[in-house]
Amino acid sequence: MPVFTASAARRTVPIYLKSVGTAVASKTTVVRSPVGGKLTEIDFTAGQRVLAGDLLARVAGPRAERDVTDIRAPASGRVGGAPRHVGDMVSPGDETGIVTISRIEPISVVFALPETMLRAVREKLLLGNLPVRAYGDDKVQALAEGHLRRGDQESQQGAGKGELVATFPNTDHALSPGMRVEMLVPANATRTALAIPLAAVRRSTAGYYTYMVTRSETAHVRPLSLGTVTDDLVVVREGLSPGDVIVTDGQEQLTEGSRVAIVEGPSPGTSE
Template sequence: MSSHQPKTSTAFRRVAIAVAVLAGLGLAGYYYWPSLKSSPLLSGGSAPAKAGPGGPGGPEGRPVPVLTAAVSRRDVPIYLNALGTVQAFNTVTVRSQVDGELIEVLFREGQDVKAGDVLAQIDPRTYRAAYEQAQATRDKDQAQLDAARRDLARYIALGDRVTGQSVDTQRAQVRQLEATVRADEAAISSARVQLSHTVIAAPIDGRAGLRLVDRGNIVRASDTTGLVTLTQIQPIAVIFTLPQQNLAAINERIAQGNRLMVLATQSDGTGVIDAGELELVDNQIDQTTGTIKLKAVLPNAERRLWPGGFVTVRLLLTVRRAGLVVPLPAVQRGPEGPYVFRVTPEKTVEMRPVTVGAIESDQALIESGLEEGEVIVTDGVAKLKPGSKITLPEDRAKAKGDRVPAAAPAATPIPPAPSAPAAVPPAPAAEQSR
């Protein structure tokens, strides 16, 4: 009898473990079956995104949670946006106007200079000598002129004792010497100008670029490279283009005496870098692109704009007073154009076609299709279709508050399913005694 005892004990334990596992599965099914039964996949329904009339997004299904906003009025600025290129207001390549040796360079690369500041010096000795020579020639001719005038005065004083021909000849001599002196004065002026050109000064306010010629080099007036390039960046210019369709509106505003404001912003359209005014509308349209070129001038007081850079340009065309606006996310686009979902008093939605006049920031200017005070859906539109029922945040908060007392008894935590080893019952007393 003792030889059969191990086999009986092992079989009993196997049966006990199987019973415990089945009991655990039954307990889990008891707790989780209601939630699985209500799943749309097990109950024959479909996912919310493809819900039909009986689904969550349908008029006969559960209300769709949404956010709403009322159509309001406010002043809306109308901007024309474009990509602009920053250019220096003035750019000058400083060149020598005389030939000679560059004996001094008096600026630093990248230095800010004022108009009239001395930038470089050409060897002036040759030009100073020419100037002094011109003065000496003038003085010599002036002395001859003075002598000729005195002779003419004596001839005239002698009267009939001097022939008329002698007087006429002396008078012509005086006029000839007067012309010579005038030519000498012109030569002196030319020599003075040439001498002044040996001092090279800044023609404009600006910033010096790279030095193109070093001290000791021979420079010539015919050189095209120049000594340095100066760029004026305060103020600074921005060149941009707009479609030719905007030209009529721009010209109309200018004809009314308006100075159109221009904003230079970051590349993403946010963060104003500087503000200025429209300076120029080009005199012809580019036939290749159908665009018109415009130029704005900005003070650039903080030097945040730099020649050659790109900025987003916003030209303020006008301001629409008391325009109807809605949040931009509320506007959807369908096959027949833009539309919104309007909320009805019955807490359903209807599709309302609208005409969008402009988009500014996160607001859309509505030209037609809505009235002030109407309520539209701004969030949750993806699950809506005409006739869908909706629920608002205040409705959900109220419903949640009403369910709290009823849900209190169910707050008892669900006990965990027993594990198989813990469910093995103790061996019977008969087995223990054996």
């Protein structure tokens, strides 16, 4: 099988600061009825995404169905559960309103870092917006990429930590309010680590692996323990040694022990 290859090598990679954060709506709007009356219709379900102008509910005034007011979404976002039910009396002064709309495009993630690490973050912020990534259970493929919006320079009382808020466009709705994610923030430092092109990494139900090519030009599965991803490279914690040759393109046709023919030149999936 013809394949493209690359070599595992020790490379200079950036150091990342890690923290667990919580996604929160960038804005929450309480929708209230502009008139007093009886709630006669609810046109949404909890968690539904609505657009500005969508019909949410109807309220009948003193003259019953001859005096009906449409309640429409004032903004796009995700609606919460209805604190009200059909038949309830509502008014403009209701504290809870009819429903809340959480804006999730963009969405924010609130997290904290120890004060000892904040200096590196502040130094990076002096150069402009600081790119950050949010990860779920899959520590290799990021759920979302965004930027650090601002930092609270005050420590949390007695905790020795500073709060940070990152913003993500979230156009694909990968993040939702209340979700816990692992945040990676680049520090103002680098280190040397064994790394391979991300294109060489495959995933199965058992975890991550790659195909390593031996001198006899056969491909063998090598399970991997991976670290952080930087652009098109991923740090390898366990599974490979410097100089090991791995397949970066053509893995779809391979099985354990497949004979391969190495194609000379850079792989389409790498920058090498």
